[in-house]
Amino acid sequence: MQPSISVTRRFLFYVLFASLFFLLFTCSDLLRPRSRPLVPQTVLMFVLPNKTSDDSFRARDRTKFPHSDPFPFSSSIVVNDRRGRSEKDIREASSKGCDLDRSLLKVYMYDLPPEFHFGSLGWNGKTDQTWPDIAEMDRIPTYPGGLNLQHSVEYWLTLDLLASNVPIVARPCTVVRVTNSSSADVFFVPFFSSLSYNRHSKPQGKGKASKNRILQDELVRYLMGREEWNRGGGKDHLIVAHHPNSMLQARRKLGSAMFLLADFGRYPSKIANLKKDIIAPYRHVVRSVGNDSATFDERPILAYFQGAINRKDGGKIRQKLYYLLKDEKDVHFSYGSVRENGIRSSGQGMASSKFCLNIAGDTPSSNRLFDAIVSHCVPIVISDDIELPFEDILDYSDFCIFVRTSDAVKKGFLLDLLRGIKRTEWTKMWERLKQIAHHFEYQYPSKQGDSVQMIWEEVARKIPYVRLSLNKEKRLHRSQFVKQSK
Numbered sequence: 329m330q331p332s333i334s335v336t337r338r339f340l341f342y343v344l345f346a347s348l349f350f351l352l353f354t355c356s357d358l359l360r361p362r363s364r365p366l367v368p369q370t371v372l373m374f375v376l377p378n379k380t381s382d383d384s385f386r387a388r389d390r391t392k393f394p395h396s397d398p399f400p401f402s403s404s405i406v407v408n409d410r411r412g413r414s415e416k417d418i419r420e421a422s423s424k425g426c427d428l429d430r431s432l433l434k435v436y437m438y439d440l441p442p443e444f445h446f447g448s449l450g451w452n453g454k455t456d457q458t459w460p461d462i463a464e465m466d467r468i469p470t471y472p473g474g475l476n477l478q479h480s481v482e483y484w485l486t487l488d489l490l491a492s493n494v495p496i497v498a499r500p501c502t503v504v505r506v507t508n509s510s511s512a513d514v515f516f517v518p519f520f521s522s523l524s525y526n527r528h529s530k531p532q533g534k535g536k537a538s539k540n541r542i543l544q545d546e547l548v549r550y551l552m553g554r555e556e557w558n559r560g561g562g563k564d565h566l567i568v569a570h571h572p573n574s575m576l577q578a579r580r581k582l583g584s585a586m587f588l589l590a591d592f593g594r595y596p597s598k599i600a601n602l603k604k605d606i607i608a609p610y611r612h613v614v615r616s617v618g619n620d621s622a623t624f625d626e627r628p629i630l631a632y633f634q635g636a637i638n639r640k641d642g643g644k645i646r647q648k649l650y651y652l653l654k655d656e657k658d659v660h661f662s663y664g665s666v667r668e669n670g671i672r673s674s675g676q677g678m679a680s681s682k683f684c685l686n687i688a689g690d691t692p693s694s695n696r697l698f699d700a701i702v703s704h705c706v707p708i709v710i711s712d713d714i715e716l717p718f719e720d721i722l723d724y725s726d727f728c729i730f731v732r733t734s735d736a737v738k739k740g741f742l743l744d745l746l747r748g749i750k751r752t753e754w755t756k757m758w759e760r761l762k763q764i765a766h767h768f769e770y771q772y773p774s775k776q777g778d779s780v781q782m783i784w785e786e787v788a789r790k791i792p793y794v795r796l797s798l799n800k801e802k803r804l805h806r807s808q809f810v811k812q813s814k
Contacts, residue, residue: 426492435516436509444547445520463497481570499774514564514794544577544578564586565582586794609767613671615675617702623755630681631742632681632685633661633685646688652737652739681703683706709730
């Protein structure tokens, strides 16, 4: 009897020891931060009941959006998220679109008549239809090409807002369009002002106003009659006026709004400034080189410029630089336009050059800077009054060289500077260009970190100032009311 009792006690001791060990291991594992679920993904593939249907749904939607994931919340299998929601809860949320609580910005977009936006692209919807169907790519009205594209910012932002309410369009949930204006952080005015200027600036007859002028006047009347505008004096409204000549008649009347601009060259500081407004990048017109980027030794041209040479105002420097550089063998400095494959030749030239000259023209900025960035050609910025997009996030000195106008026109200064930059220094800037180039891409559907998402993030960073300004005005107004009542 004695040996069997001893064996039993020993067995119970081992069981107790193993149980305690397993309990301690489980507790420590649950408390440990992890980037993957406790249950392996390979196991979950067999136990999740909706896995097959999910895969078939993804396959169907990739025929419409071949490079997108219809479930933007989670591209990998998860058991519970930070809020304790199950896989099924997350799937249901993503099938309904972006979660308002997870979005950075809630935007109310006015349902302006189509003539203010997609109607100007030739789109004709059904009766009482304000917006086109953007769920399928082939139904989306296309924006005109050539140099029109460089100021197409409002087009991409409008598409992104519309897509935020279409679940099958995979895009970041940075911003969500809301239908209740009382829950909005900002109010978006979907007027394609740059296209209106480019297409409708000519008067419609002798003594008659242009269609562009008529649209601006109608827009002012519309906004001034809205409770949303009057409630905050328009300070929480976002208006895109990217072309320097767009919104010429309306900009002063709507100057309290947040403007999205290319630069401040043609605006008085009271109307447009960095405190309330945002600088947005031009949409580049040359093709991005992507991963096919030539190295230092594969770029035979030292410096490249092709474009209009005779400019007014600050752009007079272009003519001076032309006479200084035109005869240099390793410099390409010539007149160019969009005609006769001008854009294609510019793209090829930039992609074959070490440095690309971005010189002030009629205004401090131009799309040439962004053409250079996506060509991975180190930009030489010669524009003393330029303002740059996303400069609170990006350090442009990491991938650009800035030269004062007064120095650039000194004989030999620019060439000595560029020829003195060694391969290692240039390669460091080139590598940085490759890292940040995606921030200057406009696309649909938008992707994390592209121009559309970067702009929305800039808008979100302006909201605290807007709220501070509005709350301060309310306080001062109430103080004045109390004083008068006494």
